[in-house]
Amino acid sequence: MRISELSRTSGVSVASIKYYTREGLIAAGERVGYNQTRYDDSHVARLKLIRALITGGGLSIAATQNVLAAVDDDQLELGDVFAVAQRASSLAPETQPSPSATERVLSFVRDHGWDVGASNPGIAMVASALESFDEVSRTDLIEILTPYAGAADRIAESDLDNVPVDEARERSAETIVVGTVLGDTILAGLRRIAQEHHSKLRIAAATSAPDHEHA
Amino acid sequence: MRISELSRTSGVSVASIKYYTREGLIAAGERVGYNQTRYDDSHVARLKLIRALITGGGLSIAATQNVLAAVDDDQLELGDVFAVAQRASSLAPETQPSPSATERVLSFVRDHGWDVGASNPGIAMVASALESFDEVSRTDLIEILTPYAGAADRIAESDLDNVPVDEARERSAETIVVGTVLGDTILAGLRRIAQEHHSKLRIAAATSAPDHEHA
Numbered sequence: 001m002r003i004s005e006l007s008r009t010s011g012v013s014v015a016s017i018k019y020y021t022r023e024g025l026i027a028a029g030e031r032v033g034y035n036q037t038r039y040d041d042s043h044v045a046r047l048k049l050i051r052a053l054i055t056g057g058g059l060s061i062a063a064t065q066n067v068l069a070a071v072d073d074d075q076l077e078l079g080d081v082f083a084v085a086q087r088a089s090s091l092a093p094e095t096q097p098s099p100s101a102t103e104r105v106l107s108f109v110r111d112h113g114w115d116v117g118a119s120n121p122g123i124a125m126v127a128s129a130l131e132s133f134d135e136v137s138r139t140d141l142i143e144i145l146t147p148y149a150g151a152a153d154r155i156a157e158s159d160l161d162n163v164p165v166d167e168a169r170e171r172s173a174e175t176i177v178v179g180t181v182l183g184d185t186i187l188a189g190l191r192r193i194a195q196e197h198h199s200k201l202r203i204a205a206a207t208s209a210p211d212h213e214h215a
Numbered sequence: 216m217r218i219s220e221l222s223r224t225s226g227v228s229v230a231s232i233k234y235y236t237r238e239g240l241i242a243a244g245e246r247v248g249y250n251q252t253r254y255d256d257s258h259v260a261r262l263k264l265i266r267a268l269i270t271g272g273g274l275s276i277a278a279t280q281n282v283l284a285a286v287d288d289d290q291l292e293l294g295d296v297f298a299v300a301q302r303a304s305s306l307a308p309e310t311q312p313s314p315s316a317t318e319r320v321l322s323f324v325r326d327h328g329w330d331v332g333a334s335n336p337g338i339a340m341v342a343s344a345l346e347s348f349d350e351v352s353r354t355d356l357i358e359i360l361t362p363y364a365g366a367a368d369r370i371a372e373s374d375l376d377n378v379p380v381d382e383a384r385e386r387s388a389e390t391i392v393v394g395t396v397l398g399d400t401i402l403a404g405l406r407r408i409a410q411e412h413h414s415k416l417r418i419a420a421a422t423s424a425p426d427h428e429h430a
Contacts, residue, residue: 048350055310056347079414086407095270114412122411125404129397132271135263136393144398147373149405151366156409158362165421178351180410182344183359184403189340190364191402192301194371195395196337197329199294206380 003029006039010047017047023061025050025068049174057181063088067181071173078163081173083120085180090121097127104130104142112149159183218244221254225262232262238276240265240283264389272396278303282396286388293378296388298335300395305336312342319345319357327364374398 006029007014020026026046029037046068053059053067070076070084105127109116116123126145133141159179163172221244222229235241241261244252261283268274268282285291285299320342324331331338341360348356374394378387 045351048352052347052351056343056350077418079411079418082410082414086410090403090407109408114408115415116408116411120408120411122404122407125400125407128271129401129404132267132397133393135271136260136267136389137263138390138393141377141390141394144373144377144394144401145405147369148398148402149409151369152402152405152409153413154362154366154369155406156413158359159406159410160413160417162356162359165417174351175353175356178348178353179356179359182347183363183406184399185340186344186359187363187367187402187406188305188399189337189344190360190367191370191374191398192305192337192340193324193329193331193335194364194367195297195301195374196294196331196335198368198371198375199297200330202375202380203292203294 001039003037003039006043006047010044010051012047012051020047020050023065025061025064049178052178053181057089057178057185059088059181067177071170071177074169076173078169078172078176081176082180085177087121089181089184090125095128097124097131101127101131101134108145108149155183155187216254218252218254221258221262225259225266227262227266235262235265238280240276240279264393267393268396272304272393272400274303274396282392286385286392289384291388293384293387293391296391297395300392302336304396304399305340310343312339312346316342316346316349323360323364370398370402 001009003014003017006012007017010017012020017026021028026043029039029043032038049071050064050068053064054061059067067085067088070081076084102123105123106118109123130142133139162175162179216224218229218232221227222232225232227235232241236243241258244254244258247253264286265279265283268279269276274282282300282303285296291299317338320338321333324338345357348354377390377394
């Protein structure tokens with residue numbers, strides 16, 4: 001198909017297609033004859049993946065480049081695709097967390113029985129949040145780590161269930177990338193929904209308990 | 216204390232203190248005599264809260280204004296403080312999700328037994344992620360909603376456990392704000408850590424199972 005049809009089918013403007021091609025996010029089309037380029041379904045699929053990552057997941061162009069390079073690299077193991085996707089979708093804290101906050105996270109990670117490398121981007125994310133708790137004199141809030149970690153175990157298990165071992169590598173790599181990037185948004189969204197629900201339940205329980213026995 | 220001491224104690228520059236005062240994030244100090252203003256411990260505490268929200272939580276000045284106004288408003292119920300904090304820390308999707316994606320989320324929410332208003336910001340967040348799944352032809356990934364929702368219930372319950380009913384309103388309001396804003400980061404961080412751990416476990420299981428019985 002021509003670039004105009006590729007644009008219609010994918011919903012991505014011609015200008016954006018040309019930009020993504022220049023940035024190496026999408027392979028150039030096949031040049032046929034004078035001033036014409038032909039594209040196929042693989043270009044449509046790639047453009048939709050790019051849109052999901054950039055528009056849906058809020059990734060930058062640079063982060064999208066890294067993630068797509070990991071999807072395309074047949075030699076890269078799936079565990080490493082996870083690492084690339086995690087890094088691409090992690091907002092690095094503005095300042096490096098202190099060694100003591102980092103040590104508290106590493107010690108929690110060990111006690112929880114998790115075996116992870118010190119370069120996992122989650123460690124700095126959690127450490128910088130703990131520093132903010134310290135700053136507002138709420139060191140006690142570190143206790144949420146235990147229930148949160150239990151929830152994270154469950155989430156990670158279901159993330160991995162989406163990547164069956166007998167699947168083609170490219171599909172698995174795409175699942176890892178899309179799931180890691182969009183999973184944070186889904187989780188943050190469901191947390192907001194659950195907070196409202198449970199908050200209403202507790203308010204209802206607190207106000208009806210004393211004297212509305214048969215209500 | 217003078218502004219120079221306030222700056223030293225809080226770790227916030229004099230220029231930022233003046234800026235936050237102009238933007239109404241912090242009350243003006245008490246004017247004493249010629250060209251001098253006096254601040255007290257409440258200013259130190261407020262500056263630390265602002266830093267936690269802006270530097271730690273990545274909130275904008277405008278979002279921080281909304282959140283602090285909710286903390287300061289004695290008439291606002293704590294359930295509404297949650298709503299304000301949620302909204303301030305939710306990145307609105309670039310485009311409004313389609314009615315069909317929104318309806319799928321609302322139907323999931325009903326089936327899960329959650330009672331929430333249609334304006335809960337989590338609904339649009341989840342709907343836009345589902346649209347991205349559709350776009351890359353991975354509608355099957357909607358199935359992660361079930362395990363994720365179970366995890367979200369657990370997280371929301373522990374968020375609410377941090378707000379005991381017999382506590383002073385201001386402290387509860389601050390906990391809600393700090394916990395809601397930083398909780399997303401902690402959760403995203405722990406998810407990355409758990410993903411690496413469980414991914415290693417599965418790879419180890421897959422490679423050792425066939426012929427390393429006694430390894």
